[in-house]
Amino acid sequence: MTTSRPAKLPMDGMKAEFKAQALQEFNFYIKQHPLPKDSEAERLKIVDKVYDHTVSLARYSDSCITEKSLATIQKKLPNEDPYLSIFHSVLNLLIFYIERKTGIRAPELAMTTMLKQEVPVLTPDTFLNSELAASIYDLIESKSALQAYINAPIRNSGFLILWLILKEGISKEKDILPILSSHKPLYCIGSHCFYETKARRFWLSKKAEFLFQVWYQSKALPSRRMTKTIQEYLVAHHLLSSHHSLGIVALRQMLKLEYVMIRSNIEFKLHSRRLPNTLLSNHSLTRLFTGRRIHQAQEATTELKTTVRQQRHWLSGFSAGEGKIRRRVEKDIAQLTAKEQIDIVSFFTDKLASASPKEASKVSTELLADLHTRLEDKHKIRAMPFCWLILSWLYHLLKNGGKFKSTLRLKTIKDYVTSVCSPFISEFYGCDPEKMNEIDWAEKLNIVIESIASPQRKAFVAYFAKFLIDSALVPNLYLSDIDVPASEHKVDANIISHLEADNIIEALQQSEHPKAELAQLIFVLGFYLGLRRNEIRGLQFKDFHYKQDALHTLHVRPNKYRLLKTTDGSRNLPLDILLPTAHLEKLLGFVKASKLKHLPFDNLLFHHYADKDLNDAFELLTNVMRGVTGDETLRFHHCRHSFANWTLCLLYNLRQTHSWPFLEHNYFSLERAEQLRHRLEIRQNTRKQFWAVAQLLGHASPGATTSSYFHLADIFHRTYYASYLPELYAIRQFWGQGTTLDSDGTIKLKPRQQSIAKRFQPEVKSFSAPQSPFDISELDPPKIEHANDELSLEIIWRVIRRGAEGQSARIISNEMSLSFDMVKDILLTEEKLVPHTQRRSKHNAKPHINYGSQLKPNIAELGKWVSAFDDKQGELTNSINLNLLRGAIIDLVGAKDAKIRTSKKNLALTLIKFVKILDLSNQIIEIKWFMNDAPLTDLSQVTPYFNHIEFWIDALEHKLDLNRNCFSIILPKQLEELLPHFARYAKTIVSEDGKYLKYKAPGHVAIEVKQTRFYSDQRKDIKALPSRPRRRKSFVSFLRLVAIFVTLQNKNRERNE
Template sequence: MTAIKTIFTPEFLNQYKTKALEESGAYLVIAENLQLASNEINNNIDKVLTLTQQLVTLNNEKIASNSVSAVIKKLSKDFQLHNFQLMLLHLLLRMAQQSFGIKSVQIDRSYQIKQDAPLLKPDDFLTSRLQSDLYDLLESEAKQLRYLGSPETQTGFLLLWLFLKEGIDSTAALTSILYHPNKVKTLSRHWFYQGKERIWLSSTAELLLRAFWNNQVGKPKNCLTEINNTLIAERIIPSSTRVQIGALRAMLRTEYIFKTSASNYAQQKRLMPSSPLSGKTLYRIMSGTCVIHESTANQIASITQNQRGLWLSSLRNDNTETIEARHIKDGLNTLEQVDIVKQFSDQIKILARQESARNYTKVKERLRLWLHKRENAKATPFCWLLLSWLYHLLAHGGMRKKRLRPRTIKKYINSVAAPVLQEFVDCKADRMGGHTWAEKLNLAAENINSKNRDYILYFADFVVMNDLVPDLCLSDLDISSSRGSVNTNILTQHEAKCVISALNRLETKASHLAQLCFCLSFYSGLRRGEIAGLQYADFNSMGDDYINLHVRPNKYRELKSPQSARNIPLDVLWPEEELVKLKQYLRTSKTKFNKKKSKIFRDEACLNEAFLLATEAMKLITAEPTMRFHHCRHSFANWLYLLLSLPEKRQANFYPFTRHAYFDVTNRERVMKRLALVEYSRKKLWAVSILLGHSSPSVTMASYIHTSEFLHPLKFANHSPSPRLLRKFWGAEYLDR
């Protein structure tokens, strides 16, 4: 046994202190927003360093776990401070492992179980009598008819309706809706307000707003003043009293939770954030019409075909490595490859715009010559990939801007190069799947200053958008959901049927495999790597009415996390005709020479072709150039969650995309029964999360659920005007047609 302090050098200790100070901001946030002054942070860093030097020992170049436990026992007993010190200890041991080649131990983070703060408190019911009077006022047909008679004098009634019945509790949004009608959009006969968030409106709100806009006069008025004037005029409150915005929000919260659920309220008010659909995807699924993406080639600017070919050739294990490539590979370590990247980034000069453009052209030409040498791609594939990204940044800009400033490009590439090469340099690119890429990129992100971790995301986006690693999913990166970078494309049930029909018409071996792969992801939520590693033993069938898929780790592939192991009931999730095809494939492909633990897809090249074919079919049907195979999994999550969350008594075919057999009441009952869910169960989101293999519903909601906005008009703002209201506004002749 030797003390770890014997290998610590002064240079290493200074590096650790510098890195710990850089990361302390992020660590304090993770430790539940712990507040520490600068001198307190330094004291904690010194304490962790001192304890480690005193107590941690090495045994055969491996850190003794009992010595680390001794350090942990000496740390602070305060929960938040203890976790902060644990993260500092983890950073120290990880840096020691990377610097000195010793083997570290896993440090488990402490958790504190706390009861969730209730959304409803006793104080919220103090205004219950006033709340009852307000809702009686709004739901009175006589009051609604009187409003339609003179809407210009009863602005407060409309504001109160939008607030308490439509759930719009922002005065800025209310003013915008009333006095800027262009902010209210119509799509497939459904109205929604497009502000910071998208809020769908009921049919009654449409009628009340039409009446107001037809008679609108004067300038915008104070919303709260108008509401109070209406309540005083209706003798609900005395003239000396004023209802405050906080009281109205408490009433809305109470009504929303009792009418729907606490979970639905949390989703609507962004307490449980999700990623909404993009405008183009929303238009496509609501109208059934594909959106033409103008200048697609410019919008998704890709690397050259020559560069893509060189990258793909570097992945082929064809034993054709040249002498030059072997010489480069044998002679270049991580630091030398980082130096190559830095040589090119240093050539980017910070100049005026025109001079900068000429500088970009020169650097691109030098990069192009280096990238087009096959031995560079073969010997140093990850260095080559980073420089290809640099070329892309110079030529096409970043994720949001078509042109980046020189300082920005240098910051991107210099921040990412060392951490990425350090994690990837010893990896075999041809043997890495999307899960391994995501894991390595997450590790690389840990070695980057917390303010710059987005740069890893930008690099990963470049890799994904150019199909260089087709099964890498940005949602698997730890930084993706928190940065709002989730690609929210999904396919409807109708589009899925069209994809299957398109593949079926090809009648090739690859197209039949593509159908199965597509269904396994769209109807079962499987990842690409999970599909590739499926075995015959994973399918359990008992007659025609029961077939279960057990997703579990095996010798062919690991799973992303322990929670990824799960059972999926295919008999209630798959269409009957597609389930018949799956059973037939399993029956005919399994010969007497195949064991139960054999892979169901044995030809890897053919399987990769099938994935590519399925993705191309998805792009063709949706006209979405950014569509990826992983969006099948997103689609599975959204439609299953929407199916389970639909109200028991709902208007049939409310949305265009729900006009499908998948959303029939009978199918919903089958799925609910098979998943052991009851109508008022709070486990619906948990069920979806478990079927996806996620650790918690928050992960599912943040990265996968994009359709929760559609539950608002179905479960809360589900108001329809009575025939008397319609006759009052449109006239009897209109209704008689």
């Protein structure tokens, strides 16, 4: 294939029209990237420069602008903001304009990204008080200071405050005062005590718990002047002059220095919330710590949904399925610029301003009436689809309010709509919703999010996407595919423990739901590998790799079925490390069973499941997750959250450092942790664990991982920084001799001591358990009465295909609406007939009628044979004895596809007549008769064989109406001198092919069914020679199906008798 030589673009006469359009769009560009010296002359200068460079430098070949010429143009343009973005936008507009005028397309423009160096956490001023910090740490760690505090807690309250700031990381005065005043802000789950503020949770070390026992029993009231208390304590210990002050800010600097030097930069940022992260809710913690089901209902929210009429109007304009039901609106999408469509929305939003409740109600009523008229116009839906969607959202916000409030302020609504409108319409402008699938929508919505600078306004896009999902305007779109940077009140933080995961898998194994096996596989891919919903849907066979049956790896990458959320989404996942052995074997077994010979390696892994099947499996899995845990807030995407958190726990060896109840699972073994670090090539003492997990999740940096997926920052802080145990001498000084600690560091008190301590015991966080145990059978679909179990070859063929693809008899029964006994009977009969197939051959027959080895053309051919059999079943039953055909599979020649060699004349003649009745096009029959390989010296000895030849020719010509040219004779080499005598009857070939056949009158015949036209003939030149007729393995599989059919028919007849 040759490519045309690059040529200049045909752009004559375009400049004036393009310049006018570009100047219209400039107002939108300036809003996003303001120019320092904005004027009309400056704008014209930018447009002229882009146009002139494109005219002189752009080249196209094969109706596409070359990447090299585009790169040359971009090098000529400024590379500093804001000019970089403005020039990029104008060039993008020009490329779109050229494509619309000439049909010449262009590759995606390269985008320059400016990288700014991150501000270091530790700066020189952090080290100014490092010597004082070391002295203070030595003081609060000393035995004398602790003993003095136990003896006089009130006088030494500075010790407790310093401990809480520097050792427990509670570094704000407003957070410390409440727990010094009372034990009521403290809570416990199991044996673990924590303190919770509005945005933070601090798990107290066992030593801190002991210090509070001492403090609360002293009944001391804290001083409101905490800084003064600290200063007096340090002055008393000669660490600070009375003329110098040391504030809380300085102590925070000391904490930062200690934390970063002992642990890492990223761990300190997580603790101090410089890296945003969302902690687990209390009900999730209770599940993890207790391992029990809880009752947690979903939070009551308003469904973000458009009206039924508006939904129907949208579907009538853009849904192919709905178009069959109601009349389609044929008007094409209007050729309006992005600015013109944005102005239409602005016409309505400009009316939204701060007003009194009465005035706001009046404005809302008037706007709703205007919007109702516009949204009901079907032609406007088709003409301006994306403008219509924004206006429909505006209508919903005005009429129904938001997610949590039934009424929103007009200014809030305006902020929502205007923030989303411009980037949304600009990105989707020129697209046709009818040609977009859910992946295209998700990809473009993510681009919209990237174009918005404010994190708060980025979240508005997700709010708008939820409206599209709830209204079913974009089927199969999921909020988890929208990449919104997290903020503390936006992330839905939840995870599933490995104990719960085992219970979920066990429940699915017990389920009789037809999608239970698929749901189990999906759960393994989500929970153990962190795959998103669309990544699972788009898995291909070529994504699975291994070396010498080891080092199994899954390559997650974009393909023709699936795009990734970002370019960093491509990643390699070590399956043999991340997956437990049982799940790995099951997954690889499924891949092997699903990869049939006729399927290319770039085919979908779940090719035999329709979209509805996958959606049903995801829905079943979500319901099982909620049923097993009792937590109705769980979603499938929380499997990915779980993967992120548990993989970090594995890399950090969290189980070996501290005994948390949710880590008491063999998945967190030291061996697995070492294997994972080895595969990821990171050391145990590294600080790169978050980078490693970010790569496994497909994130560009740990920032995306920590902000949206990491929910155990408080647990990590408690494990690695605040993990102090009380000293024995200290607890015995306070509680008395003989007091001991258990393995977790909890003080073991005597009954009398327990009664004293109970008065100051933190409140136990508890959640009610569900009233009834989870019953997986409640999720099973209603049982279908299989009234019609009529047997056909098509049904047998479909059942065996599904069996070969790994589906169980129960699933096949439910999905095909057949009785379970019938499906089981078909599969069992096929299995029993395998040893009888080609029994006289040294080659063993393959199971499932050789379905796994069939190529795509073979499958199509077999389908034609099956259809022909079912169509002519009545004629076949009346004309021939189908029972004889069961013997055909015994006489199959294993080394020669579609060849049957037999000495049974009735079988041979029945089979020939069988093929003749089916009368498939492009199929011919050839019969070869084998002469006895015996030394014959006299012609008279040969005469009986001539009679046998005449028998076969007569039967073919007069009984079966076949041309005698289809008959030929195979003559042994030792009888070659008799060739002229045999040639008088039919075409004779000298061959040793039947040398070892034992002759039985009227002789062995080989029946060959050959095909004359093939799938590959479509690509042949019309003048090329026709393909040579040849045997096909599809015919062998067809005969095996017929044998199964006949066997089952006989069984049914016997049962009825």
